[in-house]
Amino acid sequence: MKIKLHILLLTAFLIFVNFSCKNHQTTTSTSTDEKQKPNIVVIELDDLGYGDLSCYGATEIETPNIDALAKGGLKFTNGYASSATCTPSRYALLTGIYPWRNKNAKILPGDAPLLIDTHQQTLPKLLSKAGYQTAIVGKWHLGLGSGSVDWNETIKPGPNEVGFDESYIFAATQDRVPTVYIENGNVVDLDKKDPLEVNYKKNFQGEPTALSNPELTSMKWHHGHNNSIVNGIPRIGYMKGGDAAKWSDIDIADTFLEKAQTYVKEHKDEPFFLYYAMNQPHVPRTPHPRFVGKSGMGPRGDVILEADWCVGEFLKTLKKEDLLENTLIIFSSDNGPVLNDGYFDDAVEKLGNHDPKGGLRGGKYSLFEAGTHVPFITYWKGHIKPNVSNAIVCQIDLLASLGNLVGIDDVTTDSENILGSLMGESNKGRDHLILEAKSKTALRSGDWIMIPPYKGSSMNKKVGIETGNSLEYKLFNLDKDIGQQHNLADENPKKLKEMIEIFASLKQ
Structure with a gap:
């Protein structure tokens, strides 16, 4: 009888221990999952067309690293930017608001005030609520400051005031002044004994321009780009001083890549959101000498190859830091393609059989499809199954969708939660989408x-x-x-x- 009682007590003890272990494992797993929220990286190119990548049908150019994202992830055939130009498109991506609702959401000069209200909801603010460290590296073009900017002091408000913990940007575009990098509101390498001045209405006395001194230019302007000359390239707008801070155009891609790589290395132990806003293939197209002549299509083709290489190098960093399996990557373009956008650079003459539009009609600035219908890829190794999706998806929906991913649903904007579509779990995206071109x-x-x-x-x-x-x-x-x-x-x-x-x- 005692033996049976001992066996019964032993059995009960073992059942209790097993139940406790299972409960402990479940709790530990949940805790681990909470700590391991996926890193999120949005890679956005500038003026890249639907047909500019070999994974989207291009036959005259090879983009193996971006192709690898498409092959290993989800390639969308109906992916959209909200707008056919850069400022409104980026405004929609970061705020989840249709840009046509904001009368100031137009292509901005380099000295424009901040377009995003510091009190409104943004993607980096939302992810910060979920415990994310946030950063932007690359092109900004959403305005800086609240009025007249003093480039020689800390510039506020800017990216850091709308949700980014870290920022390393240029103010507008590569073809607009000021041609300097800005890190967390401060112009990089600025010598205050040589103060930087910027004006978009009139030139500074005695300063050369492409009109007054064409012999100083190494790149010929076609339209609109005939103001201040920096590194031999005529720009939009006037700039004086700040010589030590001026960027080297051929090194921009390498600089932004290095900053993006450094950021993920420094923040690999915490969930992070990186908006990697590349500037290729926007004008002026200035490929590093490593890529000059490689495409056979002139500088535009060369900088697309350069951008693809940058993506590859960035992915190598994620893999080396053991981050690839826990990082959601979203790749796209801010609007459709344009060939001659202000400079004579053989983009038209050397196009050959390449079709940047990929069979679509229109292009940048256009209400036709090629203005907003762009490459769109989501990649998350081990989580997103390789496939092709016909769902209608738009960058404006990243706010609500990524909010849902990290458990924050208090989104009151035009953004819609299409997370299932972005993850390949549903082929139903948006029902309706309003697209914009020049208001x-x-x-x-x-x-x-x-x-x-x-x-x-x-x-x-x-x-x-x-x-x-x-x-x-x-x-x-x-x-x-x-x-x-x-x-x-x-x-x-x-x-x-x-x-x-x-x-x-x-x-x-």
């Missing part, structure tokens, strides 16, 4: 796109791109006519009416 808007709804009537030229002659402007409605079925050649507005009045009603309701 004019169009509607993508399912397979259809509607462009309302707009006054203005149908062709941007300076850059050779159709604008989408006309005095009639345009309606296209993209499933059957991706090149938007057959306007169905007259043939399908019922669908047109439906699209107009949806458009009106969403614009309220």
Whole structure:
């Protein structure tokens, strides 16, 4: 009898121990999961077209490192920037708000005040709430300061005041002054005995420009880029002083890469969000000598190869630091392609059979598809299964979607939670999406796109791109006519009416 009692007590003890161990394992696993929130990296190129990558069908250029992201992750065939130009597109990505709601969300000069209100919700602020360290490395172009900027003192407000713990940027674009790096609000390597001055209305007395001293330029301007000359390149806007702080154009890609690599190394033990905003293939195209002539398509092709190499080197760093399996990477472009955007650099002459638009119509500045329909890839090793998705996804939805990923759902913007689509768990993305080009808007709804009537030229002659402007409605079925050649507005009045009603309701 005693033996049976001992066996019974022993059995009960073993069951208790086993149950306790299981509970302990579950608790530990949950705790570990909480600590191991995925790092998030958004890699955004500048003016990269839907057809500029070999993984999106390009045959005249090879982009093996970006292709590896597409092959190992989810490649979207209906990925969008919100806008066909850079400032409004980046505004939407970081705020989750349609840029056409903000009348100031237009292409900004380099001395414009900060476009994002410091009190509004932003992607880095949201991720900070979830315990993320946040940083931007690269192009900003969302304004700095609250009025007249003193470039010789700490510049506030800027990226650090809208949610980024660290920032290493240039103020606007490579073709705009000031041509300096700014780290956490301070111009890098600035000698205050040689103060930096910037003006977008008038030149400084005695300073050469591309108009007054064309012999000082090493790159010929085509339109608009004929003000101050820096490193032989004529720019938009006027700049004086700050010589020690001026960047080397051919080293910009390497500089931003090194800063991005250093950031992930320094923050590998905590969840981080990095917005790696590359400047290629925006003008002026200044590839490092390692890449000059490699594409056979002139500087534009060369800097695309340079950007692909940078992506590869960055991925090597993530792998070396054992971060690749715990990092969600989102790759895209801020808007569609343009060839001649202000300089003579053989982008048109050496294009050959390459189609930056990938069969789409239009390009940068355009309401047609090529203005906003861009490469879009999500990659998370071991979590996102390799596939191709036709879901309609947009950068504006990163705010709500990534918020959902990290457990924060208090998003009250135009951003929609499409996390399932971004992770490849659902092929249903957005139902409707309003797209913008130079303050004019169009509607993508399912397979259809509607462009309302707009006054203005149908062709941007300076850059050779159709604008989408006309005095009639345009309606296209993209499933059957991706090149938007057959306007169905007259043939399908019922669908047109439906699209107009949806458009009106969403614009309220």
